[in-house]
Amino acid sequence: MSEVLRVENLTKRYISGFVLTRKVVGAENVSFSIGKGEVLSLVGESGSGKTTVSRMILRLIKPTSGRIYLNGKDIFAYSIEDYYKKVQAIFQDPYTSFNPHYTVNKVLKDAANFIKMGSNDKSKSKEDAAFRSSLETIGLAADEVLGRHPYELSGGQMQRVLIARCLLIGPELLVADEVTSMIDASTRVAVLNELSRLAKEEKMAMLFITHDIGQAYYISDKVAIMEKGRVVEIGSTENVLFEPKSSYAKQLVTSVPKLHEKWELGLESIYRVD
Numbered sequence: 001m002s003e004v005l006r007v008e009n010l011t012k013r014y015i016s017g018f019v020l021t022r023k024v025v026g027a028e029n030v031s032f033s034i035g036k037g038e039v040l041s042l043v044g045e046s047g048s049g050k051t052t053v054s055r056m057i058l059r060l061i062k063p064t065s066g067r068i069y070l071n072g073k074d075i076f077a078y079s080i081e082d083y084y085k086k087v088q089a090i091f092q093d094p095y096t097s098f099n100p101h102y103t104v105n106k107v108l109k110d111a112a113n114f115i116k117m118g119s120n121d122k123s124k125s126k127e128d129a130a131f132r133s134s135l136e137t138i139g140l141a142a143d144e145v146l147g148r149h150p151y152e153l154s155g156g157q158m159q160r161v162l163i164a165r166c167l168l169i170g171p172e173l174l175v176a177d178e179v180t181s182m183i184d185a186s187t188r189v190a191v192l193n194e195l196s197r198l199a200k201e202e203k204m205a206m207l208f209i210t211h212d213i214g215q216a217y218y219i220s221d222k223v224a225i226m227e228k229g230r231v232v233e234i235g236s237t238e239n240v241l242f243e244p245k246s247s248y249a250k251q252l253v254t255s256v257p258k259l260h261e262k263w264e265l266g267l268e269s270i271y272r273v274d
Helices: 050-057 080-086 104-115 124-137 155-169 185-201 213-219 237-242 247-254 259-265 267-271
Strands: 003-016 022-035 039-043 065-070 087-090 173-177 205-210 222-227 230-236
Touching (some): 039 050, 050 173, 080 104, 104 124, 155 185, 185 213, 213 237, 222 237, 222 247, 230 247, 237 247
Parallel strands (some): 039 205, 039 222, 087 173
Antiparallel strands (some): 003 022, 222 230
16 A cells, blocks of 8 residues: 555644743654555544644644655645645535635536646536536535535535535545534434545545544544544554553543444444434
8 A cells, every 4th residue: 555644753832821931732743654545543532632733734834843744755845736736624614614605616616726727628518527426426416506505505515515526626635624523423424434435436545533433433444542642552443442552542442332333333323323
């Protein structure tokens, strides 16, 4: 499996306060890698450093120290345009990812225009076919969402539109940050299934960030557990969640008593979805 993302000793320290300042550790010496078509879940409670790590990978904040490589190249060696053609993100609140005045068509058209920078291809019919294909691929009826505004769609539909947008761009790495926390349990299952399919069929590397150990178990190939800015345990999903070594990992795992039913009943069993 070829490596897409590699994080080495990534550290971020913030300065807190104006008069009596102190350093706050957002992340410290975080290291992991993700291969093509592989899903790594970054798991931990709020404040554990998960989002800080994702924001550094997305170039939204700069690390205090450490390096991040995409396809063996330092991420800051890429131009902004080239980097975001290769790396995309889906965030917790899908509504904040859309301008409320834009329709779904506008969101998808902006994605199409982004990947065709410098191109003279103005074929509307070709774009429309691509929009419909990407929506239908992730389980949305194109006629039900095209032309609509964000407030006319459910949270689950919105997250799927964002997945469709990613399909259009075709990134090599997708960062999914708490993407199911604002949607209901039954829709949550569908969105996780689409993300899993996206990684496997489109060969996309995925960093899945969650506080929910059940979701991490359902979707991941590897799990890294974070506590107070540090990765305290990392490895294959089965090893980390069935044979945890750190006390923090053991505490997280015992909070989800039905993990063993993953393969027999699916995520629905964990969330008791009827």
